[in-house]
Amino acid sequence: xxxxxxxxxxxxxxxxxxxxxxxxxxxxxxxxxxxxxxxxxxxxxxxxxxxxxxxxxxxxxxxxxxxxxxxxxxxxxxxxxxxxxxxxxxxxxxxxxxxxxxxxxxxxxxxxxxxxxxxxxxxxxxxxxxxxxxxxxxxxxxxxxxxxxxxxxx
Ligand SMILES: [Cu+2]
Numbered sequence: 220x221x222x223x224x225x226x227x228x229x230x231x232x233x234x235x236x237x238x239x240x241x242x243x244x245x246x247x248x249x250x251x252x253x254x255x256x257x258x259x260x261x262x263x264x265x266x267x268x269x270x271x272x273x274x275x276x277x278x279x280x281x282x283x284x285x286x287x288x289x290x291x292x293x294x295x296x297x298x299x300x301x302x303x304x305x306x307x308x309x310x311x312x313x314x315x316x317x318x319x320x321x322x323x324x325x326x327x328x329x330x331x332x333x334x335x336x337x338x339x340x341x342x343x344x345x346x347x348x349x350x351x352x353x354x355x356x357x358x359x360x361x362x363x364x365x366x367x368x369x370x371x372x373x
Contacts, residue, residue, distance in 0.1 A: 248275045248342065253368075255291050256282035259361050261354075264368035268345035274370075278330045279338040286334030291361065292317060293330040295343070295354045295370060301325045302353045302362060309357035317357040327352065349373045 249272055253263040261278075268274055278293045296305055301322065308319035316332045328343035346352060352370040355362035 248273045251276045252279075253277070253293070254279045254281050255356065255366065256280065257284050257289060259356075259364045259366045261293075261356070261366060261368050266354075266368065266370045268370060268372050270345060270347045270349060270372055272345040272372075273342065274345055275340065275342045276328070276330065277338060277340045278333065280333040280335055282335050284335060286332065286337075290332040290334055290358060291356045291366070292332045292358060293328075293339070293341070293354055294318070294326055294357050295328040295352060297325045297327055297346070297352065299351055299353050302355060302367065306355060306357055306362040310359045312357075313359070317359070332358070345370065345372050 249268060251263060251266050251274060253261050253276060255261050255278065266274070266276075276293065278291070280291045282289055282291070294305070296302065305319065305322050305325060308322055309317040312319040318326070318329065318331075327346065328341045330339035330341050333339050349372050352372065354368050354370060356366040
């Protein structure tokens, strides 16, 4: 009996250690909750982070219009100069959920297309280089209508 108790106690102690480690990792993340809808806006348009910070973004589409015509996504790009090229290329990339493959190297993080009342999440590491990194909804015309924001790393 004693022989069987000892390993169980060790396992419990190990399990407790593992749980604590996971909890600490979660605590270290910056959590950003964004909602959007039929008004073509993100309700959070500024995110600040330090270089290399772990960021968790959750996006909810509170709109009511169908995914096919009024879905929304969240695409973080590697430079401000990529907003217009990416948004323009996305217009003819409906078949790949408005993510043009030719510009995929400029994408730092993605929450894929969401229909009404759907949520999506992504965890990523903020760039090491200080600067401004734009995020957009790349569904046709949405970024041009103002569905965008900025991650500032400093
Ligand atoms: Cu959108």
